[in-house]
Amino acid sequence: MATLLFYILGAVAVAATAMAVTRRNPVHAVIYLVNSFFALALIFYLLGAPMVAALEVIIYAGAIMVLFLFIIMMLELSPGEDADRQGPVPLQWLPVLLLGAAILGCTLLLLQLDPAAGQQLPRWYASPRDFGYTLFHEYALAVEIVSFQLLFAAVGAFYVGRAAGTKEPLGGER
Amino acid sequence: MPEWLVILLLIVAKLGLIFMVLLTLAAYLVLAERKILGRIQLRPGPNRVGPFGTMQPWADLIKLLTKEDFIPAQADRWLFMLAPGLAAVTALLTFAVVPFGPPLSLFGHQVPLVVCDLNIGVLFFLGLSSLAVYGMALGGWASNSKYSLLGAIRGLSQLISYELSMGLALVPVVMLARSFSLTDIVMAQSAVPFALVNPLAFLIFLISAVAESKRIPFDLPEAENELVGGFHTEYSGMRFGLFFVAEYLNLIILGSMLTVFFLGGWMGPFLPGVVWFSIKVLFVCFFFIWVRGTLPRLRYDQLMHFGWKILLPLSLLNVILTGAFLLWRQG
Numbered sequence: 243m244a245t246l247l248f249y250i251l252g253a254v255a256v257a258a259t260a261m262a263v264t265r266r267n268p269v270h271a272v273i274y275l276v277n278s279f280f281a282l283a284l285i286f287y288l289l290g291a292p293m294v295a296a297l298e299v300i301i302y303a304g305a306i307m308v309l310f311l312f313i314i315m316m317l318e319l320s321p322g323e324d325a326d327r328q329g330p331v332p333l334q335w336l337p338v339l340l341l342g343a344a345i346l347g348c349t350l351l352l353l354q355l356d357p358a359a360g361q362q363l364p365r366w367y368a369s370p371r372d373f374g375y376t377l378f379h380e381y382a383l384a385v386e387i388v389s390f391q392l393l394f395a396a397v398g399a400f401y402v403g404r405a406a407g408t409k410e411p412l413g414g415e416r
Numbered sequence: 417m418p419e420w421l422v423i424l425l426l427i428v429a430k431l432g433l434i435f436m437v438l439l440t441l442a443a444y445l446v447l448a449e450r451k452i453l454g455r456i457q458l459r460p461g462p463n464r465v466g467p468f469g470t471m472q473p474w475a476d477l478i479k480l481l482t483k484e485d486f487i488p489a490q491a492d493r494w495l496f497m498l499a500p501g502l503a504a505v506t507a508l509l510t511f512a513v514v515p516f517g518p519p520l521s522l523f524g525h526q527v528p529l530v531v532c533d534l535n536i537g538v539l540f541f542l543g544l545s546s547l548a549v550y551g552m553a554l555g556g557w558a559s560n561s562k563y564s565l566l567g568a569i570r571g572l573s574q575l576i577s578y579e580l581s582m583g584l585a586l587v588p589v590v591m592l593a594r595s596f597s598l599t600d601i602v603m604a605q606s607a608v609p610f611a612l613v614n615p616l617a618f619l620i621f622l623i624s625a626v627a628e629s630k631r632i633p634f635d636l637p638e639a640e641n642e643l644v645g646g647f648h649t650e651y652s653g654m655r656f657g658l659f660f661v662a663e664y665l666n667l668i669i670l671g672s673m674l675t676v677f678f679l680g681g682w683m684g685p686f687l688p689g690v691v692w693f694s695i696k697v698l699f700v701c702f703f704f705i706w707v708r709g710t711l712p713r714l715r716y717d718q719l720m721h722f723g724w725k726i727l728l729p730l731s732l733l734n735v736i737l738t739g740a741f742l743l744w745r746q747g
Contacts, residue, residue, distance in 0.1 A: 269495070269557055276550075296539035304546025305576065311553050312572045315565060335494050370536055370596050 247348055255281035261337055268314045272307055277341050279303040293373045308323045430531055434511055436724045442664040443473035449705045456709035465469035483653035495558035503551025507665035510544045513537040515599045517682045517689040537598040542583050549575045556647035567646030571637030577723040584731035588617045588738035589677050602681030609680035617677045617733045625670040633711040648687035671700035
């Protein structure tokens with residue numbers, strides 16, 4: 243059962259990502275990618291890592307894709323521009339409905355399965371405490387390196403943003 | 417009756433009860449807000465429909481249901497129609513992990529008064545609150561209107577900014593309770609609520625919660641004197657109603673989260689747990705309305721500066737201080 247669910251979810255993730263790559267409309271692409279992230283989160287849950295599943299939804303679906311949306315909106319790509327080229331509306335929405343339905347069905351089956359209690363993968367079930375302990379003990383160096391990298395990126399982005407903008411920040415002294 | 421049937425019936429009963437209570441409460445919260453704001457501004461508020469205006473929510477509902485459901489030309493029709501539903505569903509789902517009372521004994525069963533006590537309940541709440549952005553963002557974009565787009569952009573950046581400090585304000589709570597489960601967090605506050613143990617985290621969470629609810633003084637996504645109606649400018653009828661209900665559901669959710677994380681949840685003397693929980697949640701909702709009646713709106717750059725330069729460093733500092741305190745207490 244778990245194996246079957248894994249392959250269905252994998253297929254959904256791949257199909258959703260393929261749809262995301264081939265869409266002309268950027269917002270529709272974002273929605274497909276979010277679908278794919280949900281499928282990935284379910285796969286993580288199936289493998290006994292609820293913490294990683296939650297992080298997948300919070301960080302990828304909730305934060306990174308929202309940033310993508312933000313940029314699409316800043317570019318002012320309005321929805322009406324290429325509506326004629328996309329074919330009839332039901333055809334546009336059929337794939338996302340099918341993928342969404344597949345994810346929903348798998349979720350319901352997963353709830354029946356409960357990998358935490360089942361005997362399929364008991365050793366790999368990681369509670370949030372185990373997860374944090376392993377991350378900050380065994381992989382402490384990797385965590386530090388990655389966080390430094392993020393810090394560099396933040397400082398760099400701040401520098402680039404400042405150099406390109408005006409000397410005084412907008413609405414600074416008023 | 418077989419065992420599983422009893423369990424299933426109990427779950428369905430709990431879900432139905434929560435739905436009824438939440439939706440009715442959201443409708444009457446609108447009335448309460450209009451009444452209280454009226455009193456603050458020295459006018460009576462709605463008082464024509466029913467005794468003291470108590471039937472006003474039903475009149476509003478009938479009005480919204482009978483209005484024309486208008487979709488602008490050149491809008492992305494499906495996204496436009498879906499967005500209000502997204503906003504309402506994410507708000508409703510969050511209540512699945514909120515424990516609103518101590519476990520109850522029914523038919524010889526221990527019934528926990530929570531739909532699903534996840535061991536990652538805090539993350540579930542944070543995940544759903546970050547997904548709640550989609551309803552507003554997609555609705556604003558799909559309307560194909562400048563005001564909606566501006567409102568949605570403002571809303572996106574505001575929610576992303578304040579979600580960070582909200583999540584970081586919860587880290588000390590998790591450290592103190594040593595668990596991600598909301599029931600365990602309430603249990604850990606049986607002696608002293610976390611609002612007294614860690615007032616700084618409480619304050620940061622409170623401010624971020626007001627910002628998350630997109631209400632005055634943080635209502636820039638729908639600032640009506642700049643952006644007409646913000647992200648829901650183009651919506652009419654019950655689709656607008658759904659956005660409206662979602663806003664008040666969000667208010668209740670944030671109120672119950674504040675109660676669970678900082679005010680001790682259902683803990684309290686004399687009265688039963690559910691009553692204490694309701695009193696605390698309603699008090700937080702009243703506080704939100706009070707703030708709306710008192711404070712002016714922030715300017716956009718003030719909002720961003722406050723979020724990134726004051727609230728975020730403070731919450732990071734608070735995480736470190738709490739860690740140091742816990743280490744010191746361990747000896």
